[in-house]
Amino acid sequence: MLEKEKIALTLKINGVQHQLNIEPRVTLLDALREYLGLTGTKKGCDRGECGACTVLVDGKRINSCMTLAVMQMGKSIITIEGLAENEQLHPMQAAFIEHDAFQCGYCTSGQIVSAVGLLAEKQPKSDTEIREGMSGNLCRCGAYHHIVAAVREVVETTENAAI
16 A cells, blocks of 8 residues: 655644644644644544534634645645633633533633634624624533633623733
C-alpha cells in the first residue's frame, strides 16, 4: 500500500505557529484534534450541520469540519482553548458557567466560540437576534434558553466594548 503524499504547512492557532506534515485532504477539525491535540473543538456531525466544530478564522465563524487545513494557511485561527487569557476566562466562557448554559457539554465549545464570533460581527439587540445569530449551533439537550441568557449578559455588560 502506498503512503499518501503529505505536505508541509504552517497554521497559526491561538497565536502560535504550528508546523504540520499532513495529507492535503485533512480537514481543519482533524488537524486540530488529531495532529495538535486541541480536542476542545468537537466533532459532531462532520457535515457542517451542528456547529460543534465552530472556530474563528480571521475573526469569522466557520465549521472546521467543512474546510481543509491547507486552506487556512496564513490565517489566524482561534479555538475554544484560545479564548481565555492568562488563566482568565473569556467573558463568554464565564457567562456560560454563570447561566448553566450547557447540560451534557458536547456543543458548549462550539456554542461559546460562535457566540464570541456573533458579538464580533454585530451586537444583537434582542433575544430573537441572538437566537438567529446562533442558529447554526445545535444543542441536543435543549439548553437554548440558558445559552441566550449567557450571550445577552455579555452583550449587556460589554456595551459595544471589544470582546
